[in-house]
Amino acid sequence: MAKVTIDGIEVEVADGTTILNAARQIGGEVVPPAMCYYSSLKDTGGKCRVCLVKVTQGSAKDPRPMPKLVASCRTPVMDGMVVQNITSPEVLEARKGVVEFLLINHPLDCPICDQAGECDLQNLAYEHGAGKTRYEEERRTFEKVDIGDKIKLHMTRCILCYRCTFVADQLTNERVHGVLHRGDASEISTYIEKAVENDFSGNMIDVCPVGALTDKTFRFKSRVWFTKPLDAHRNCTKCSGKVVLWTKGDDVLRVSARKDEFGEVKEYICNECRYDHKNMGDWTIEGPRHIDKNSVISQNHYEKIDMQKLKLDIERQIQFQKGKQLPETNQSPA
Amino acid sequence: MARLLEHINVPGIETFDVYRKHGGYKSVEKALKTMTPDEVTEEVKKSGLRGRGGAGFPAGMKWSFLDRKSDKPRYLVCNADESEPGTFKDRYLMEKIPHVLIEGMITSSYALGAKTSYIYVRGEYMYIIRILEKAIQEAHANGFLGKNILGTDYSLELYVQPGGGAYICGEETALLESLEGKRGNPRLKPPFPAVAGLYASPTVVNNVETISAVCSIVNESGDEYAKIGIGKSTGTKLISASGHINKPGVYEIDLGLPVEEFIYSDKYCGGIWKGRKLKAVVAGGSSVPILPADLILKTAKGEPRLMSYESLSDGGFATGTMLGSGGFIVMDETACIVRNLWTFTRFYHHESCGQCSPCREGTGWMEKVLHRIEHGHGHMDDIDLLVDVAKKIEGNTICPLGDAAAWPVASAIRHFREEFEYHVRYPEKVKNPKHFELEPFRSEKVLATV
Incomplete structure (x- = not known):
């Protein structure tokens, strides 16, 4: 067992646990965001760099701090390690930088993207991103590609987390797709536009943090926040059969695997459950899916408006237009 | 030996x-x-x-x-x-x-x-x-x-x-x-x-x-x-000398040789070609920080700079550089630092593996901004933007390629900011790709008096 302190909170975890998983055991604010790490897929992580944290004390034995920020998803904890996440301005600054990098070539087509509302990048940008871009150049674009008859690949939206390539690698025997080219010309691709055809290929859609891989049977059917998610199951010979039905009235618009509080699928589902059973009658309904109350899906809109803060912001803008000195941003109303 | x-x-x-x-x-x-x-x-x-x-x-x-x-x-x-x-x-x-x-x-x-x-x-x-x-x-x-x-x-x-x-x-x-x-x-x-x-x-x-x-x-x-050598820099080192010098080539030097001797001695580089003045040196391959003539010949403390790991990095990145792989690139007064930096950054953009986001996206961004500045389409904000992007890449990537791409940008702006501002201010003068060959950019600070 190793004792580790993250943002002043001490937690005892098993040896070999990563900093990110230790933080997840504490939960709440101190959990670093993760765009490429996926706990149930081996070798994921380390690529997106949004989970960077500062290690101010390496371990009890060797208390030197680590020279650089480290990727918390791939750095194992040591006994006596002290980690700073949201308490370190350096980490927040670096994270802001990474979010900006992820967004410069992202099309920001959220209004027409099926992932909107359940998109990790959208949430991340909302929390850590800037309101305005500094990027003036032309964005990178790709043609949309069909990989198989059920999945659409829209590379323009991809942030190259490599998760989907690990799904194909690890859930099934055959590896049919990977990354072509390098640098910012890298693209997820199959072997000469071959279809990804295996029983579990649909899970690529669930692990994709953005709208790069979308379910063709659900594309443009509905905004996700207009659907009602229900937990349901059926007897399936290939998978656990535990799914979420995204319904509108009596219609099942989409079937997806269940995600945990960190947005990760723990039990993958097969393509038969995902695509071929879109009747209420095929499923045993367990009840409404618990959705975090801050999520856009349960809110039907993106922001819980703090009227007091809004008022202050508007006043601030007016003062600014008049050329007056700006009042404090975080000033609480007297 | x-x-x-x-x-x-x-x-x-x-x-x-x-x-x-x-x-x-x-x-x-x-x-x-x-x-x-x-x-x-x-x-x-x-x-x-x-x-x-x-x-x-x-x-x-x-x-x-x-x-x-x-x-x-x-x-x-x-x-x-x-x-x-x-x-x-x-x-x-x-x-x-x-x-x-x-x-x-x-x-x-x-x-x-x-x-x-x-x-x-x-x-x-x-x-x-x-x-x-x-x-x-x-x-x-x-x-x-x-x-x-x-x-x-x-x-x-x-x-x-x-x-x-x-x-x-x-x-x-x-x-x-x-x-x-x-x-x-x-x-x-x-x-x-x-x-x-x-x-x-x-x-x-x-x-x-x-x-x-x-x-x-x-x-x-x-x-x-x-x-052989000096202090912790022992032995001999092969230096690939290139750029605006009379005798480019590979030289084997004893570590600890003064930089001035290396550039001007006939045994080595043989001085700057065409009798021009030295402007800047990239001392260890494209990824190390660039240094202006006064800082490459003498350290900030006024001591002569030597070809050794310690002496070249004297002063940290503020006034020093690194020995790196020994790629010694010399630039005379007609060289354009912005163009040179754009070339380097284009290289890193092309060679980034694309695995981690700061390097994949950041190198391309820096290249595009530098391309704009060099071709007379930049604005003053772009210079600070470059510094900020470089800072956000540095140290946040999986491998040192991110650092290698960020250091030249940060150092070039640190030492040659005037030249970037010149490009923004006089776009019509930098339209010709050989602009400084026609009329060298004069700044007393950066040109050596040797």
Whole structure:
């Protein structure tokens, strides 16, 4: 067992646990965001760099701090390690930088993207991103590609987390797709536009943090926040059969695997459950899916408006237009 | 002490017989017949030899980190994927005296207990691969490779592996991935190659020059080698001199040589060409910070700057640079720092592997902004934007390519901000790509008075 302190909170975890998983055991604010790490897929992580944290004390034995920020998803904890996440301005600054990098070539087509509302990048940008871009150049674009008859690949939206390539690698025997080219010309691709055809290929859609891989049977059917998610199951010979039905009235618009509080699928589902059973009658309904109350899906809109803060912001803008000195941003109303 | 390039002009030195006649393969005989592997490692440690590939990490210490208790086979991999812009010393060495590398590989493999070793050569050096393979055949025929070398019970197989021509494969973990036949993406560390490298076995990756230097260390003892050089920078270093100088080429210098002597002496670069003035120097390959003339000749404290690991990095990145891989690029007063920086950044954009986001997106962004500034479409904010983007890439990436892309940008703006502002202010003057050749950018601060 190793004792580790993250943002002043001490937690005892098993040896070999990563900093990110230790933080997840504490939960709440101190959990670093993760765009490429996926706990149930081996070798994921380390690529997106949004989970960077500062290690101010390496371990009890060797208390030197680590020279650089480290990727918390791939750095194992040591006994006596002290980690700073949201308490370190350096980490927040670096994270802001990474979010900006992820967004410069992202099309920001959220209004027409099926992932909107359940998109990790959208949430991340909302929390850590800037309101305005500094990027003036032309964005990178790709043609949309069909990989198989059920999945659409829209590379323009991809942030190259490599998760989907690990799904194909690890859930099934055959590896049919990977990354072509390098640098910012890298693209997820199959072997000469071959279809990804295996029983579990649909899970690529669930692990994709953005709208790069979308379910063709659900594309443009509905905004996700207009659907009602229900937990349901059926007897399936290939998978656990535990799914979420995204319904509108009596219609099942989409079937997806269940995600945990960190947005990760723990039990993958097969393509038969995902695509071929879109009747209420095929499923045993367990009840409404618990959705975090801050999520856009349960809110039907993106922001819980703090009227007091809004008022202050508007006043601030007016003062600014008049050329007056700006009042404090975080000033609480007297 | 025998220098690497001592016999470079002997006709036929690339063949085994001539090389042997001039004292070649003595270190193999000495090591295999009279020394234990640990004694060889100890000599390398004593010599203070530092990695010649760029980082300057002590080679003996790297060797001692190798996991010798593991029951897996150990590997020695020679990094001959020399791709740093401005660096061409390894090519010269392998082309002219291939046997010194083969000799170093055998001696070093013996010290590390490797039974199989690889030389990973960049794909563009196809003709060098043929030279090396011929040298390996000759060494085989003369009993220096293969089973029971020189009648001892030590056996070694040596292979040459061509790379695919990617800069990133010069990073040691990407090199190992590529050698395993995978996509050349750097690995996350830890584990370090000394514990789990090639095929998850303990591996040492060293530069061509580092491995070649082992020959004379074994021949004449580590202490003897350490006498050359200054302080912790021991031995000799190959410098690839290029740019606006009278005599570009590869020079072997004793570490500790004053930079001024290196640039102006007829023995080395022979001064700036066409009688022009020195403007700036990139001292260790494109990725190290650029320094203006006054700072490359003298440190901020006013001491003369020397060609050594410590002296070049004196003053940190604010007023110093790094010895790096020894790619010494000299620029005269007609050079445009912005254009030069744009070229470097275009290279890093092209060579980024695309695995982690700051490097993948940031290098492209910097290139586009620099392209704008250089072609007279920039604005003043862009200069601070570049500094900020560079800062956000630096230190936040998986491998050092991100740092390598960020350092030149940060340093060029630190030392030559006026020139960037000139580009923004007078867009019509920089329309001609040779703008500073017509009318050098005069700033008393940056031009040397030598």
